[in-house]
Amino acid sequence: MASPLLSEAKIFLTRQITEWVEQVASLGSDPKDDEQTRLNKTLIAGAAFLFIPTGMVWAWGYFILGLWTAAAVPMSASLILMIGLFYYIKTKKYATFRAFALSQTLLMPVALTIILGGFVNSGLVILWSALAPFAAMILENQRRAMGWFIAFLALIVGSGAVQNWIPIQQPLPEFFIRVSFVMNLGSAFIITFITAYYFIFQKDMYKARSEALLLNILPREIVEKLKDKPRRIAEHHPDVSVLFADIVGFTPLSATMEAGEVVDMLNEVFIAFDNIFRKYQLEKIKTIGDCYMAAAGVPAPRKDHAHALTLAAMEMIGYGKQHTFRGQRLNFRIGIASGPVVAGVIGKDKFIYDLWSDTVNLASRMESHGLPGKIQITREVYEQIKESIPCHKRGRVLIKGKGSVETFWVGENIKPQ
Numbered sequence: 001m002a003s004p005l006l007s008e009a010k011i012f013l014t015r016q017i018t019e020w021v022e023q024v025a026s027l028g029s030d031p032k033d034d035e036q037t038r039l040n041k042t043l044i045a046g047a048a049f050l051f052i053p054t055g056m057v058w059a060w061g062y063f064i065l066g067l068w069t070a071a072a073v074p075m076s077a078s079l080i081l082m083i084g085l086f087y088y089i090k091t092k093k094y095a096t097f098r099a100f101a102l103s104q105t106l107l108m109p110v111a112l113t114i115i116l117g118g119f120v121n122s123g124l125v126i127l128w129s130a131l132a133p134f135a136a137m138i139l140e141n142q143r144r145a146m147g148w149f150i151a152f153l154a155l156i157v158g159s160g161a162v163q164n165w166i167p168i169q170q171p172l173p174e175f176f177i178r179v180s181f182v183m184n185l186g187s188a189f190i191i192t193f194i195t196a197y198y199f200i201f202q203k204d205m206y207k208a209r210s211e212a213l214l215l216n217i218l219p220r221e222i223v224e225k226l227k228d229k230p231r232r233i234a235e236h237h238p239d240v241s242v243l244f245a246d247i248v249g250f251t252p253l254s255a256t257m258e259a260g261e262v263v264d265m266l267n268e269v270f271i272a273f274d275n276i277f278r279k280y281q282l283e284k285i286k287t288i289g290d291c292y293m294a295a296a297g298v299p300a301p302r303k304d305h306a307h308a309l310t311l312a313a314m315e316m317i318g319y320g321k322q323h324t325f326r327g328q329r330l331n332f333r334i335g336i337a338s339g340p341v342v343a344g345v346i347g348k349d350k351f352i353y354d355l356w357s358d359t360v361n362l363a364s365r366m367e368s369h370g371l372p373g374k375i376q377i378t379r380e381v382y383e384q385i386k387e388s389i390p391c392h393k394r395g396r397v398l399i400k401g402k403g404s405v406e407t408f409w410v411g412e413n414i415k416p417q
Helices: 004-026 035-064 068-091 094-116 125-139 142-161 174-217 220-228 250-255 259-279 305-322 358-368 379-385
Strands: 234-247 283-288 291-296 332-346 352-356 375-378 391-399 403-410
Touching (some): 035 068, 068 094, 094 142, 125 142, 125 174, 174 220, 234 250, 234 305, 234 358, 259 305, 305 332, 305 375, 305 403, 332 358, 358 375
Antiparallel strands (some): 234 291, 332 352, 391 403
């Protein structure tokens, strides 16, 4: 069990690191920056802050060995980078500072390679130049990153071509060369791994976000079909239940509200409905103004579609009786019909999963010809739920386009859990 002192130390360290990251993120940032630009600015500023002391330590190691000229390279790079960082903080010129930092990262190891006498005597320090194209892949677009990569290859090839003409001013100790080889080779593999890991992580993250967005629009079964093979999706379902619900008196109520209040009210209500339908594993189809459309039995068939949809409708009515918005109790009118439907995905740029059939039209009429706080259903629904849910006959209702239709009221409401 960790001691209280150790726990406090961890909390303090975490807080300090968080504050430092936030301070770095604010350097050169612009309130108009998007999330990716802000992240890129944080990365390049943070890398500059880390390299400045690292370069000085690097220079001190060469200085101890008596390699004053070599020591001057990382020392000068650190000082120049410090000046560039201050310039960036003052002017906010991110593109200029980015090009300057990448150029310095590319050229400094090449200068050290020449001063130390080639690849072997320098311990392959030129591999640090690979940071430039790797960083460019993250901080710039692909075309510019390719330019940095070509520049890196040109420097590697050029340095290899002049190996025989590079004089060794002072041979480094064998132990130092071995350590340099291990550090430089190791860093190259670490950089490659971290960069690849970053891009794979980004790819998976964007894939997950895209799939989550699709699942907010289309049913999971439809998303899987589109991922497997993009094609036209149109399916006939012989036995489905469809629900329509709307807020009674929404138009006069919304006229007394600000635009933001109207959106807040609809958002609150529809989120509650979404939770109810998720509980019963039903399918929300769409919202049209204050109207909420949902179904059971699509896209995956289920035998209890009418029963499950009616239970959800009863919870919706119960929600209205228990919740208020701006002191006013909301009332809902709900209609349900059962029968065959055609389901499919329409649209090219903006997808929508929708249902079409006489059943859909009848469910809409059940809602519009219903009463506040009531669930009106057709005989087809009644026949499927009468043994488990209390219902009573309303009688025949004249429906436009259908004539006289026998309808029923659903009984007691269910309190949402």
